[in-house]
Amino acid sequence: MQNQGPGKWLSLTRSEYAGAFFMLIIAIVLALIPALLGSEKQDSILYQTDSLQRAVLISRHMAATDSFFKKKRTRVTPWKRLKQEDLENMGLSADEANRVYQKIRFGYQFASLSELSKETGIDTTVLKNAIANPSYRSNKTKELRIVELNGCDTSDLIALPGIGSKTAARIIRFRDALGGFYQKEQILETRFTDTAVLQQLLPYLRINTTLLRKIPMQSAGLELLKKHPYLSEKQARIIIAFRNQHGRLTEQHLKEIKIISDAELTRLLPYLDFNE
Numbered sequence: 478m479q480n481q482g483p484g485k486w487l488s489l490t491r492s493e494y495a496g497a498f499f500m501l502i503i504a505i506v507l508a509l510i511p512a513l514l515g516s517e518k519q520d521s522i523l524y525q526t527d528s529l530q531r532a533v534l535i536s537r538h539m540a541a542t543d544s545f546f547k548k549k550r551t552r553v554t555p556w557k558r559l560k561q562e563d564l565e566n567m568g569l570s571a572d573e574a575n576r577v578y579q580k581i582r583f584g585y586q587f588a589s590l591s592e593l594s595k596e597t598g599i600d601t602t603v604l605k606n607a608i609a610n611p612s613y614r615s616n617k618t619k620e621l622r623i624v625e626l627n628g629c630d631t632s633d634l635i636a637l638p639g640i641g642s643k644t645a646a647r648i649i650r651f652r653d654a655l656g657g658f659y660q661k662e663q664i665l666e667t668r669f670t671d672t673a674v675l676q677q678l679l680p681y682l683r684i685n686t687t688l689l690r691k692i693p694m695q696s697a698g699l700e701l702l703k704k705h706p707y708l709s710e711k712q713a714r715i716i717i718a719f720r721n722q723h724g725r726l727t728e729q730h731l732k733e734i735k736i737i738s739d740a741e742l743t744r745l746l747p748y749l750d751f752n753e
Contacts, residue, residue: 559577559578559581560578560643561574561575561577561578561641561642561643562574562641562642562643562644563641564577564578564641565635565641565642566639566640566641566674569599571635571641571642573597573599574641576597576599577593577597577599580596580597622636622681623681623682623683624636624637624681624682624683625682625683625684625685626648626652626657626658626661626664626682626683626684627652627657627658627684627685627686627688627689628685628688630649631645631646631649632645634648634649637678637681638678639671639674639677639678640674640678644667644670644671644674647667647668647669647670648664648667648670651664651666651667651668651706654704654705654706655705655706655707655748656689656690656691656692656705656748657686657688657689657690658684659684659686659689659747659748660684661679661682661683661684662679664678664679664682666706686747689747689748690748691747691748691749691750692705692748692749692750693750693753694716694720694726694749694750694751694753695720695725695726695751695753696753698717699713699714699717702716702717705745705748707741707744707745707748708745711736712736712737715734715736716731716734716736719734725751726751727751728746728749728751731749
């Protein structure tokens with residue numbers, strides 16, 4: 478059969494032309510179906526939604542929006558970020574706080590305080606009060622007593638509101654490194670502690686300065702000097718070098734060396750003994 482077509486590069490038989498035309502018609506119909514169905518659906522919605530239905534839809538939308546923002550505003554206890562010390566500060570004993578913290582460490586998240594109580598057997602009344610009111614103080618405030626900082630131990634500090642075992646240990650380590658406190662405000666210099674909590678405890682703290690341990694400046698070696706929180710290793714080396722060259726050290730010598738600022742020297746002097 479003789480081929481017919483537009484040219485030598487594209488030659489189709491008559492039956493092939495008919496098949497191609499038929500496939501084109503089918504493709505056009507398939508392309509138009511979604512548009513036709515969509516317009517029908519849209520028209521039906523527009524005609525069927527009267528004023529009453531619109532009011533119902535709007536009220537449902539507002540209710541869903543309110544519900545969403547209420548959930549956003551709900552205070553959720555961040556269990557993953559809680560430490561044992563935080564739990565103690567909220568009113569739990571060291572043993573109770575440890576039990577809860579061990580579960581948190583292994584990824585347990587309590588859906589509610591009642592679930593926490595069920596899982597640990599702990600009375601969560603104090604936790605409930607602490608979560609509802611961040612300024613809440615535990616029952617330890619009833620047993621509040623004056624603490625002498627230079628002679629106390631960790632148990633004395635833990636008895637104060639807001640002080641957990643870790644904070645107490647940090648305070649004791651800082652005190653021992655200093656050689657004792659000569660004024661109670663020094664407790665605020667304790668690293669990694671909540672200064673606001675410590676500030677509130679100042680009225681309940683006392684200082685016995687006779688318990689201060691002083692550095693013998695005429696014989697102290699490098700290790701003893703550089704361990705003091707108020708002295709750097711560089712300052713300690715220069716002090717020893719000056720002493721080796723000039724003999725006995727005095728307070729005036731430290732002022733003349735000028736390696737320690739006046740403010741630093743003022744807070745350091747209570748720990749220095751020049752009269753050994």
